[in-house]
Amino acid sequence: MRRRTPFSLLHLGSLAKVDVIVPRCTAFDTTMSRLVTRYKLDERYPPFPVASASEMILFKLRRFHLASVVRTDGMRDDAEWNDIVGMIKVQGANLDVELLEGWA
Structure with missing residues (x-):
């Protein structure tokens, strides 16, 4: 969290x-x-932010692009790309196309 880098649970x-x-x-x-x-989710705790699938696709596209720009060995990590493809397959009809087109 201190480094402000994303991580998965x-x-x-x-x-x-x-x-x-x-x-x-x-x-x-x-x-x-x-x-x-x-x-x-629980009245005992404050609400927490949740991004939509469209927002996550944009974030992952950005991260995928930045990682490919930084790498000097010509290799790429397909984990982000696979996540993007999976979200499109599952959420396709529910995606905010205008948002995706505006930022992608």
Whole structure:
């Protein structure tokens, strides 16, 4: 969290994956932060932000692009790309196409 880098949490029992994204002070992150919806799962705890599939696709596309620019060995990590493809397959009809076209 101190380094403000994203990380994933995986619940082994259910294989549910949660990507934790700590926003930085960029135009992209500021815009995405405004789109995030806050959910309250338990009245004892404050609501927490949850990004839509469209927002996550944009974040992962950006991260995929930045990683490919930084690497000097010509290799790439397909984990981000596979996540993007999976989200498109599952959420296709529910995606915010205008948002995706505006930022992608």
